[in-house]
Amino acid sequence: MTAELLITSLQISTPELILAVGALALLMIGVFSGDKSAPTVTGLAAAIMIAAGLWLVFSPMQGEAWGGAFVLDSFSRFMKVIALIGSITAMIMTVGNARSEQLDRFEFPVLLTLATLGMMLLISANDLIALYLGLELMSLALYVVAAINRDSLRSTEAGLKYFVLGALSSGMLLYGMSLVYGFTGNTGFDNIAAVLTAETRSLGVVFGLVFILAGLAFKISAVPFHMWTPDVYEGAPTPVTAFFAAGPKVAAMAIFVRIVTDAFMPVFADWQQVVVFISIASMLLGSFAAIGQKNIKRLMAYSSIGHMGYALVGLASGSETGVSGVALYMLIYMVMTLGTFACIMSMRRKEGAALESVDDLAGLSSTNPFMAVVLTALMFSLAGIPPLAGFFAKYFVFVAAIEAKLYALAIIGVLSSVVGAYYYLRIVKVMWFDAANGEFARTAGELRLVFGISGLFVTAYVLFGGPIGLAAEAAAKAFF
Amino acid sequence: MGLQAVFFYLFAFVAVASAFMVISARNPVHSVLFLILVFFNAAGLFLLTGAEFLAMILLVVYIGAVAVLFLFVVMMLDIDFAALRSGILQYAPVGALVGLIVAAELIVVVGGSVLTPEAAKAITMPIPSPATRTNTAALGDVLYTNYVYFFQVSGLVLLVAMIGAIVLTLRHRENIKRQNISQQVARTPATAIEVVKVKTGQGI
Numbered sequence: 001m002t003a004e005l006l007i008t009s010l011q012i013s014t015p016e017l018i019l020a021v022g023a024l025a026l027l028m029i030g031v032f033s034g035d036k037s038a039p040t041v042t043g044l045a046a047a048i049m050i051a052a053g054l055w056l057v058f059s060p061m062q063g064e065a066w067g068g069a070f071v072l073d074s075f076s077r078f079m080k081v082i083a084l085i086g087s088i089t090a091m092i093m094t095v096g097n098a099r100s101e102q103l104d105r106f107e108f109p110v111l112l113t114l115a116t117l118g119m120m121l122l123i124s125a126n127d128l129i130a131l132y133l134g135l136e137l138m139s140l141a142l143y144v145v146a147a148i149n150r151d152s153l154r155s156t157e158a159g160l161k162y163f164v165l166g167a168l169s170s171g172m173l174l175y176g177m178s179l180v181y182g183f184t185g186n187t188g189f190d191n192i193a194a195v196l197t198a199e200t201r202s203l204g205v206v207f208g209l210v211f212i213l214a215g216l217a218f219k220i221s222a223v224p225f226h227m228w229t230p231d232v233y234e235g236a237p238t239p240v241t242a243f244f245a246a247g248p249k250v251a252a253m254a255i256f257v258r259i260v261t262d263a264f265m266p267v268f269a270d271w272q273q274v275v276v277f278i279s280i281a282s283m284l285l286g287s288f289a290a291i292g293q294k295n296i297k298r299l300m301a302y303s304s305i306g307h308m309g310y311a312l313v314g315l316a317s318g319s320e321t322g323v324s325g326v327a328l329y330m331l332i333y334m335v336m337t338l339g340t341f342a343c344i345m346s347m348r349r350k351e352g353a354a355l356e357s358v359d360d361l362a363g364l365s366s367t368n369p370f371m372a373v374v375l376t377a378l379m380f381s382l383a384g385i386p387p388l389a390g391f392f393a394k395y396f397v398f399v400a401a402i403e404a405k406l407y408a409l410a411i412i413g414v415l416s417s418v419v420g421a422y423y424y425l426r427i428v429k430v431m432w433f434d435a436a437n438g439e440f441a442r443t444a445g446e447l448r449l450v451f452g453i454s455g456l457f458v459t460a461y462v463l464f465g466g467p468i469g470l471a472a473e474a475a476a477k478a479f480f
Numbered sequence: 481m482g483l484q485a486v487f488f489y490l491f492a493f494v495a496v497a498s499a500f501m502v503i504s505a506r507n508p509v510h511s512v513l514f515l516i517l518v519f520f521n522a523a524g525l526f527l528l529t530g531a532e533f534l535a536m537i538l539l540v541v542y543i544g545a546v547a548v549l550f551l552f553v554v555m556m557l558d559i560d561f562a563a564l565r566s567g568i569l570q571y572a573p574v575g576a577l578v579g580l581i582v583a584a585e586l587i588v589v590v591g592g593s594v595l596t597p598e599a600a601k602a603i604t605m606p607i608p609s610p611a612t613r614t615n616t617a618a619l620g621d622v623l624y625t626n627y628v629y630f631f632q633v634s635g636l637v638l639l640v641a642m643i644g645a646i647v648l649t650l651r652h653r654e655n656i657k658r659q660n661i662s663q664q665v666a667r668t669p670a671t672a673i674e675v676v677k678v679k680t681g682q683g684i
Contacts, residue, residue: 009629020636027643066629107647114640121633133633137640144644159648 009065012072013124015052015080019117022048023110030106038104042095045109046088049116053084064126068188071126078327078475079123079254086246086334087116089450093342094239096444100352101237102149111148112243115141119251126262128177128187131255135173135219138248139166145243146236158235165228169218176211179204189263196266206270212259213274219252222312223281226305233301238354241297242341245304250330253308257315257326261479268318275316280412282309287419295356296344299423300337303382306420307333313413314397317404324476325396328469332393332461336381339454343375346443346451355440358427363436371443372431374455379428381458383421389461396469488528495521508554516547533615 010017026048030041056077064071091112098104118138125131143166147159177187183204184192196205218225233241260271286306293299311333314325347355365372381390394417401410461468498517505511519542526535553559608618623631 067626069629105647107643111640111643111647114636114643117636129630130633133630133637137633137637140637140640140644144640144647147648150648 005067008061008063009070011059012061012063012065013070014059014061015056016117016120016124018048018052018055019113019120022051023113023117026106026110026113030110033106035105038098038106038108039095041106042091042098042109045113046091048113049084049088049091052120053081053088056080056084066130068190069127069130070121070124072124073478075258075323075327075475075478076124076254078471079250079330080120082331082334083119083123083247083250083254084116086250086338087112087119087243089338090239090243090246090341092446093242093338093345093450096446097239097345097354100348100354101239102151103237103239105148108145108148111141111145115145115243116247119247122251123254123258125255125258126189128181128189131259132170132174132177135252135255136170138251139170139219142244142248145240146232148240149237152235152237154235155237158232161235162228162232165218169215169225172211172218173215176208176213176215179208179211181208183208189259192263193265196264198266198269201267201270205267209264209267209271210274213256213271213278216252216256216259217278220249220256220308221301221305222278222308223285223305224278226282226285229305230298230301233304234295234297234356238297238341238345238356241300242338242345245300245337245341246334249304249308250334253311253326253330257323258479260315261318261323265318265479272316272318275312276406276409279309279312279316280409282306282312283413283416284309287416290420290423293423294358296347296358296361296427297356299358299427300340300344303420303424304333304337306416307382310394310397310413310417313406313409314400316406316409317400319400319404320473320476320480321403322397322400322476323479324469324472325393325400327475328396328472329393331468331472332381332389332458335454335457336378336390339374339378339451339458340382342447342451342454343371343378346371346440346447348441349438350441352441358430359434360437361427361431362434364431364440367436367439368443370448371440371451374451375431376428377455377459378451379424383424384417385421387462389458389465392461392465392469484528488525491521491524491528495525508559509551512547512550512554515550516543519543519547530610531615533619536616 022045026041026044029044030037033040062072062074062077091109094101094103094108098108115138118134118136118141120134122131122134122138125134143159143163146162147156149155180192181187183202184195186192186195214225218228221229233244236244260275264271282305286302286304286309290299290302290306293302307329311326311329314322314329316322344356345354347360349355361375364375377388381388384390384394394413398410398413401407401413495518498514498521501514502511502518505514519538523535523538526532526538607615613621
């Protein structure tokens with residue numbers, strides 16, 4: 001690697017360098033000043049992520065770096081900005097509840113920063129090895145933060161379960177990668193695409209492709225690799241769950257899109273059927289399994305499984321509209337989820353006990369009308385009711401599916417979102433028509449800010465959604 | 481050639497003999513020590529074939545870390561090795577089968593590279609001759625240039641693993657007696673010794 005190449009590579013990956021060096025500096029600050037520095041470290045971590053995000057938005061650098069292993073294009077920039085926003089918001093949301101959830105340790109923001117770095121590397125991965133390393137960096141940090149409340153049996157169980165199943169999925173991913181490498185002789189996405197053709201593809205490549213998709217489906221918690229999601233969502237401390245639902249999902253979906261559209265586009269027919277299957281299975285399971293849930297975190301887990309299914313509808317079409325639909329879907333999904341989790345984190349009694357049951361929301365319209373209105377908007381949006389943001393997210397992916405003549409997929413999607421609307425509307429019913437059984441404690445300012453902005457976003461999306469849609473379309477142009 | 485052959489048979493014989501001792505020694509600590517001897521001789525064999533990097537790694541990783549870990553496990557955990565060994569002969573057929581499969585696979589792999597020598601030419605990074613460039617230098621040539629990105633990210637992954645292990649296991653518990661060296665050193669006979677007159681036939 002010559003000096004100029006090295007300098008270009010460093011310039012292209014500057015946001016990642018900011019995060020990496022920043023995480024190490026934060027670790028030093030934390031180690032030398034102990035756990036009392038946790039709030040400072042959290043603030044600095046958010047500042048570092050904001051700096052990386054600003055650099056990402058304003059830097060003109062674009063292209064491949066590190067010998068083609070890392071790529072910064074319009075798609076990775078769009079997804080990275082979403083993932084960064086998600087991580088920053090989720091981290092700010094932890095501040096108020098840090099003490100009661102036993103998250104007031106300086107390692108927590110450091111691990112979140114490193115997990116975010118993993119997401120960024122994952123989104124930019126343009127090589128099988130880079131993909132695996134980014135994924136492991138993200139996942140390892142997430143396993144630890146899932147179990148960070150060691151005194152809680154449920155939290156440690158969630159961490160262990162996530163770790164064991166995550167290791168299994170990494171194994172499948174690596175096995176698939178080794179097969180793909182063996183049958184194509186390359187690890188770079190561009191090189192794999194160059195040697196693959198639909199006519200001459202060997203069975204080994206298809207095997208490898210299926211294993212890779214299985215490993216990635218695990219990370220986005222698509223059916224049939226979703227089993228960990230409800231348990232981990234329920235067991236992990238709520239701020240950690242909010243973090244899980246935001247950035248990591250975006251990053252895993254981004255690499256899912258990149259690997260199939262970049263490396264495996266020549267064998268489109270082979271992966272399309274896999275994506276269609278996991279998409280239908282996720283939508284149906286997400287709609288039906290959530291109906292019986294009493295715990296709102298478990299309900300959100302099934303909701304996220306369903307939403308990943310809807311996002312995959314766009315990918316199944318394999319077209320530019322489809323990919324831009326996926327990008328837009330992930331953005332809107334993340335905003336809705338963070339808003340909902342901000343509401344869930346506000347569900348605590350004055351004595352400090354955190355509540356997680358749907359029934360605890362009863363009578364929220366009389367005790368806390370602002371939160372009730374916002375949560376209602378978010379639920380309507382998650383259900384996909386116009387004119388809220390969630391409707392547009394679903395609209396674009398279904399339009400892409402219809403353009404690609406995937407009528408069955410689109411019809412099943414619409415029908416399952418009707419089923420899904422039931423459990424979102426049940427929450428609305430509990431809030432507005434059931435008798436109140438106690439008031440919540442005063443909501444922390446940052447949580448009110450987050451669900452306020454999120455509520456504003458979903459209701460006003462119809463007014464200002466144009467530029468965001470254009471940005472998503474520009475992002476999808478990176479592949480076509 | 482003669483000297484090399486002498487050393488090869490020396491290392492090989494000691495390796496096989498001590499491998500046998502690993503499974504037959506009565507004392508588990510002896511087993512681990514014989515295991516270290518196996519590793520050491522295997523490192524010698526690697527050195528003879530010109531793979532000095534592998535030899536070093538074997539010493540550092542397997543003897544320095546893995547064998548020491550085994551020793552810790554053997555010495556700190558209360559495992560009844562006699563009970564573990566009781567039915568050892570009934571596993572012999574399974575063990576022999578696994579051994580046979582491994583042997584067959586080794587023969588296939590080695591035989592493959594002998595039968596089709598052109599397969600070695602397909603690799604992207606040809607191995608330079610040990611006479612001109614040592615293994616370690618050849619690895620460094622690509623690891624710190626072409627693969628520097630992967631190398632650094634792997635380092636970060638290991639860092640996360642380390643932070644995670646510490647976060648999840650380190651506890652600052654109260655009411656635990658810890659060694660305080662400065663306190664120990666500061667003790668004087670006046671504070672440490674008390675002379676008590678004890679009457680004959682009575683306790684204190």
